[in-house]
Amino acid sequence: MKTFHEVNLLLNVYPSTMVHPEFLPTMRQIEEIVQIKPENVVLEINESEKKEQFYMLQTVVKQLRQMGYLIALDDIGKGDATLQSIIEFEPDVVKLDRYFMRDLAVSHKKRRYLKKNY
Numbered sequence: 610m611k612t613f614h615e616v617n618l619l620l621n622v623y624p625s626t627m628v629h630p631e632f633l634p635t636m637r638q639i640e641e642i643v644q645i646k647p648e649n650v651v652l653e654i655n656e657s658e659k660k661e662q663f664y665m666l667q668t669v670v671k672q673l674r675q676m677g678y679l680i681a682l683d684d685i686g687k688g689d690a691t692l693q694s695i696i697e698f699e700p701d702v703v704k705l706d707r708y709f710m711r712d713l714a715v716s717h718k719k720r721r722y723l724k725k726n727y
Contacts, residue, residue: 617649621683623658628665633672647677651702656684656691663693670698 626632640647652673654666670680681702685691686709695703705723713719 617645619651619653619681621653621655623655624662624666625658627652627654627669627673628662632669633676636673636676636678647673648679651679651681653681653683653702653704654694654698654700656682656687656694656706663697667697 636647639645654670674680679701680698681704682691682694682698682700683704684706685695685703686706694700709719709723713723
């Protein structure tokens with residue numbers, strides 16, 4: 610994976626936006642207009658929105674990866690099916706919900722859970 614020094618854009622995107630038919634063509638247009646390489650872009654899938662079209666989203670994520678984009682999951686621990694998302698999307702980056710950070714230094718349960726799972 611690239612280091613964050615090589616990433617030029619982090620874009621937070623809702624699943625409903627990603628499954629829209631114009632999303633992939635729009636991403637290709639952005640590449641051309643901004644002159645940015647997909648491998649320098651991290652698309653953060655916002656986990657706070659329900660993913661009603663989960664399997665369609667899987668297809669889009671697979672296409673984006675083939676195009677070279679990096680995938681991040683945002684707000685893990687806040688939305689629905691986050692463990693399923695981690696398994697199915699195999700993100701390059703996992704951003705945890707603020708719940709996990711609150712009192713992390715004193716919570717043995719949180720540290721043990723995060724160490725075991727991430």
